[in-house]
Amino acid sequence: MNEVRSCPICLHDKSELLYTQKFAEHFEHKIVLCNFCGFVYVNNTPSQKYYNEYYKNQSKYEGTRQHEMHDEFTYKQFDYILRKFIPKNSSILEVGCSVGKLLDFIKHRGYKNLLGVEPAPECRIIAKKDYNISVITSTLEKFASKRKYDLVIFSAVLEHLTEVRNAIIKAYSLLNTNGMIYICVPDAERFHKKFDEPYGEFSTEHINFFTEKSLYQLMSNCDKVFIKSDGKAIVSLWKKIKIEDNGMHKYISQSQKKMGLILKKIELLPKNTIIWGVGALTQRLLMTTKIRNKIFKFVDSNKNLIGKKLDGIDILSPDKLVEYNNPILISSFAFKDEIAKETRKRELKNKIVTF
Ligand SMILES: [Zn+2]
Incomplete structure (x- = not known):
């Protein structure tokens, strides 16, 4: 059953239909433009649960997705980010790690504290066998962790998720103080600039079309550390910032103190x-x-x-x-x-x- 999805960036529920991409008799994506923030997304998606099942059962997907975004540009930028911003003793979690190819890349740069989360169960076995990488079979939503991480990676993942905000909030909760979130997504702003196959970017699996602007909006409670696009993919790194209370703690403790004096006077x-x-x-x-x-x-x-x-x-x-x-x-x-x-x-x- 399809749900009408609110904008995953700003949660506004009014949008303008841009295009309907038909895949089969009863399977089509309505690609819409958010009336408030301008984000382009598919608004008639099935629930995240449906997608979780879908990705769990997609064996073809396991083999192909690992190459999707990990081309020369993204690897080069990611390598730079690791060297410049991520100390070797960092604990790193990759969400939607597939068979662990990117984690293996990280391992070869001297990082030891690595873990992947991936809903498709075969991935855990392949990651262990091929790369000796630990992968937990789980969705991010269900992933429970007592420990915190210095870096959470979403590489070619956010464009697939129905609940983008929840994913970022969960990742945020998994971060240490000053922890970072790495995001790599296709750059929707440049689809028209590198025009090739008509409607080719509207695939069955991509339901969010990110731009640099929408990433800034999504990550508004983080500091941007790095962002770069080669016209195909946006590579970005975001740092968790201390939650500001705008002096509310101070106000409440001042009030408590004053209230104590008032009670004495009474x-x-x-x-x-x-x-x-x-x-x-x-x-x-x-x-x-x-x-x-x-x-x-x-x-x-x-x-x-x-x-x-x-x-x-x-x-x-x-x-x-x-x-x-x-x-x-x-x-x-x-x-x-x-x-x-x-x-x-x-x-x-x-x-x-x-x-
Ligand atoms: Zn919006």
Whole structure:
């Protein structure tokens, strides 16, 4: 059963049909352009589960795919990337490693810590026999690993996946701090520049058509380390960056500290305190502290609130304050100065407490 797939890059679900590629009576790919980010992809794909089964059972595929992208250009760039950015003691995981030819290439450059993941079970046996490379028979989705990796490789893989974002998120979770992701995909931007067979690029297996721009979007939570295209393939390397919290941790710990001081002040309040301000702060304090026991009356200058009750306690006008000598707590940060000014203007003799 086919599903209508949202854009794998931006998750937008509106697209424009570019072309329908027919393969058989009931098998066609609708190639669409995302209305939001411009990514071109097949939107009537079967589920990832269908593809997992498909790739598991494709024995022909095991033999052919290993040559698909590993031509002179990609090997040369990959070799450069290894030498320049990947230390020899790195732990390396290749996703969709097929029979392990690329891992063997890496092994011959002095790397020892290598592992492949590949759904087709025969690949594990061939990789062991031909290259003495360890391969786990699994999809990336199901792959469970206690250890982390310094480099995760997607070579000629992402163009096949229905859930591209999930694959990158999973890879990201498998990386050490400062770990890297290597991505090699066909360069869709240049299909027309190296025009050959009509519609030849719309194969049964390719469902995502990447450009440099779409890779940047997909990898927006990584730093680009390297990106290069020869017009056929884009070779790229991305570095995991520390997740920024934009000071949220700091804000929360500042709040905790201040809240501690507020709780102490509430504890020290006499039982007959007048609370000036019935805004969000007061309402939150009523819900989360024992301030209720300390309140005599509320005061607020908002005419819509005067005469009403909050939590069963009267809300008075500031004009009424002359009748009471109870201490007043200014329960507002936003209007703290304004309220203090008001108490001075009214020449109130009450004790004034602030947070
Ligand atoms: Zn999109």
